[in-house]
Amino acid sequence: MPADAPAAPRPITARDRRRWAQYLVDERAEAQVYRELAARREGEERDILLALAEAEGRHEAHWLEMLGGEPDRLPRPDLRTRVLAVLARRFGSIFVLALAQRAEARSPYDAEPFASATMAADERIHQEVVRGLAARGRRRLSGSFRAAVFGANDGLVSNMALVMGIGATGVAPSFVLFSGVAGLLAGALSMGAGEFVSVRSQRELLAATEPNNDADHVLPDLDLDANELALVYRTRGMSEADARARARAVVGEARDADRSVPYRRAAEEVEGHDVVGRDWGAALSSFLFFASGAVIPLVPWLFGLSGTAAMVLALVLVGVALLATGAMVGLLSGGPPLRRALRQLAIGYAAAAVTYILGLVFGVSMG
Incomplete structure (x- = not known):
């Protein structure tokens, strides 16, 4: 048994050994995730990721010693770790770090009697290290990406609410489609212009408050x-x-x-501007992503559907998109992706329900 491992609280069973084997393969897989991420980075971030991989290697050595050497048969790493490995290999993005942050927060070693206190402490610290690395990426994405995500979400919700309300009145499908296209263009232009003014104003405010030479x-x-x-x-x-x-x-x-x-302090100026983002970039992202979100509710009418069938399909398509954007925001913010996704879905469907009911009321009164 390793020197720093706690004394065995009870006789070791076959179930314990199976659990240790699972820990072993998971630690190996996590170390590989960090090495894959390190291969796509340079400088300090690369060194930090390699240090994390080295720490996971120490944990791997602990379970190898507990098992008395390499077992003849090993289980597969858990699904979460395998997904992380694939994403790290193919993308190496901030999303992988955000997922890794959540994974490190769910360490099994706090309740594992055969894990050392050092290992449990390592896992807690790893969460904070990965949180710091993810925070760097979040800061780099916070300008144009913020406009993109929220632009897409606004387009989804606002145009779905619009076409559901118009469609509920019983007007011709061509009128629903025209209203949706008008709502798309009006909303995208408004979002782009608003984002441009907002970011430009923030940058001007920063410029006015920065020290100069x-x-x-x-x-x-x-x-x-x-x-x-x-x-x-x-x-x-x-x-x-x-x-x-x-x-x-x-x-x-x-x-x-x-x-x-x-x-x-020039670093303060650069960092402040990077956090805010670029005005034209934010405006263009906001315009394009609002439009990309707003076109999704129109797909059924673009393909010639009408009536209830078109509205049901629109709800399904928009629901899937809302779940995706909500989960994405959850990942980047370090929160639970499923909870954020369901929250986005509830908000979007609530808005559509309100306008649909209003459309029914006006449709009946006009009839």
């Missing part, structure tokens, strides 16, 4: 012991003592080099 040329002329550059650093959150020390160092460097020394 306009005063660099006067730094050598500042008093070395009492200079207002310390006030600049204090406005950025430094303590008075740290701000004075930093200001003195910068002014001294500027004098020694006989040149200006930029004191702006």
Whole structure:
């Protein structure tokens, strides 16, 4: 038994050994997932992923020793781990890290009497490491991707509600189709314009609040012991003592080099703009994804269906799309995908039910 393993709380059974064999193959598969992800990354992220794979290898060694060596027959890794491996091999995307984050949160070692406390602690820390890696990807996606996902969802819900309400009045199928196309164009243009203004305004606000280098040329002329550059650093959150020390160092460097020394933190500017995203990119994504979502409820009428058959098919198609977008948002946010998917479906169907009932009422009153 490994040195750091707890003493066996009871006699070892065949069931225990089967469980250990499952742990063994799962640890191997998880290590491979991290190696696959590392192969698609560079620098620090690659090193972190390889370190995670190495940690999973230590856990694998623990179960190998508990089993007394490589068993003659091994089970397959669990379905979750196999899916992660396939996704990591083919895509290596933020979605894999989001799934891995949820997987690490469900460690079996907390209740496993033959796992060491170190292994259980490792798994908890792995969750936070993967959360940090996933957060980097989320920040990179948060601009245009946010507009894309919510644009598609808005298109699905709003145009489905529109065609369900119009269709319930009993008007001709061509009128339903025309109303849906008009709703698609109006909504897509509105979403694109709104997203452009929103992102452009955010970027302008960031630009107005970012530090600049306009005063660099006067730094050598500042008093070395009492200079207002310390006030600049204090406005950025430094303590008075740290701000004075930093200001003195910068002014001294500027004098020694006989040149200006930029004191702006350029990384803050780049990071802030990356989080917000690009205005034209966000607007185009919002337009296209709203349109792609809004066209789905129109598919039955585009293929010549009408009446109840068209509305039922529209509900099915939109339902599948709402489940997909909800699950996607859940994955990226680190939340339960199924719960987010069902929430999206309930919201979309509720909106369609309201407009359908209104359409029935108006259809009866007009008849």
